[in-house]
Amino acid sequence: MVMSSADVAVKVFRELENEDFRILHVIEAAMSKREFVPTEQIQKYAKIPVDRIRFILTKLNKFGLIFQSKGAYTGHTLNYAGYDCLAINSLVKANVISSFGQTLGVGKEADVYDALSPTGKRIAVKFHRLGRTSFRQTRRKRGYIREHSTWLFQSHLAAEKEYQAMKIAHKNGVSVPEPISQNRHVIAMGIIEGAQLSKYKDVGNPKTVLREILRNTRKAYSKANLIHSDLSEYNIILKPDGHILIIDWPQAVKTNHANAKELLERDIKNVLVFFSRKFSLKLPLREAFEYVVGEVRSLKF
Numbered sequence: 001m002v003m004s005s006a007d008v009a010v011k012v013f014r015e016l017e018n019e020d021f022r023i024l025h026v027i028e029a030a031m032s033k034r035e036f037v038p039t040e041q042i043q044k045y046a047k048i049p050v051d052r053i054r055f056i057l058t059k060l061n062k063f064g065l066i067f068q069s070k071g072a073y074t075g076h077t078l079n080y081a082g083y084d085c086l087a088i089n090s091l092v093k094a095n096v097i098s099s100f101g102q103t104l105g106v107g108k109e110a111d112v113y114d115a116l117s118p119t120g121k122r123i124a125v126k127f128h129r130l131g132r133t134s135f136r137q138t139r140r141k142r143g144y145i146r147e148h149s150t151w152l153f154q155s156h157l158a159a160e161k162e163y164q165a166m167k168i169a170h171k172n173g174v175s176v177p178e179p180i181s182q183n184r185h186v187i188a189m190g191i192i193e194g195a196q197l198s199k200y201k202d203v204g205n206p207k208t209v210l211r212e213i214l215r216n217t218r219k220a221y222s223k224a225n226l227i228h229s230d231l232s233e234y235n236i237i238l239k240p241d242g243h244i245l246i247i248d249w250p251q252a253v254k255t256n257h258a259n260a261k262e263l264l265e266r267d268i269k270n271v272l273v274f275f276s277r278k279f280s281l282k283l284p285l286r287e288a289f290e291y292v293v294g295e296v297r298s299l300k301f
Helices: 005-015 018-030 039-046 050-063 080-093 135-141 151-171 206-222 260-279 285-292
Strands: 066-070 074-078 099-106 110-116 122-128 179-183 186-190 236-238 244-246
Touching (some): 005 050, 005 080, 005 110, 018 074, 074 080, 080 122, 080 179, 122 151, 206 244, 206 285
Antiparallel strands (some): 099 110, 110 122, 236 244
């Protein structure tokens, strides 16, 4: 089985020394100006003897944390595993993470891991991974994507956007994982227990579950001024206690967004279509929409 970038990073992280991280930092900083950073430029900013730098670069390349380009000059660039190591190092130093456990999920645009905080609390760690789908598709889905920046930067942007949305949603009582910390393209959050709604054949009382989803969508809209913009059975978690968590917020928009009505309608329609198809539970879109935006106080089903 092919290891994911985060698998590689978690495996080699403890073998890295301060000088290794310094070189990764220098490459990261210099990548804002050019894709591949020459060895000479790394030496200039790292202030480490050139022989030592070459040794470290060989080591980082062997560990699978950087790519090397040999053309007119030898250049070095971070890949996702190297970027993962920088983010993990920052979160470890900030006393957010102490160790990693198993993979909780691998998706098209993110990997999620089980982890422990220094106090022994279970948390989830999400690594954003833009670039697994095509650039055009990703840009179409995410309006904030910039055409001429790296996938690492795009993933950083996605994590930042999601973390801010989660903080606002959580503060306003929306059922989302507790946002704990964010660094680069990585978010640490409260543990996610349960599974995607799409994976359940039996959810107990479908009406109760649908009510809770719409109630949380209403809270997000009226209290947090947020629309998820990508809501479906794939990013609603049904927990063992029967309650829900809404995850994956990088595409969230404010309620004053130009396309707010269309995006909210699409979110609600996705959920209603799923419940109709899977559990034969029917609720008119208009009625659900009026409830979510606060035009009516309660649902009549």
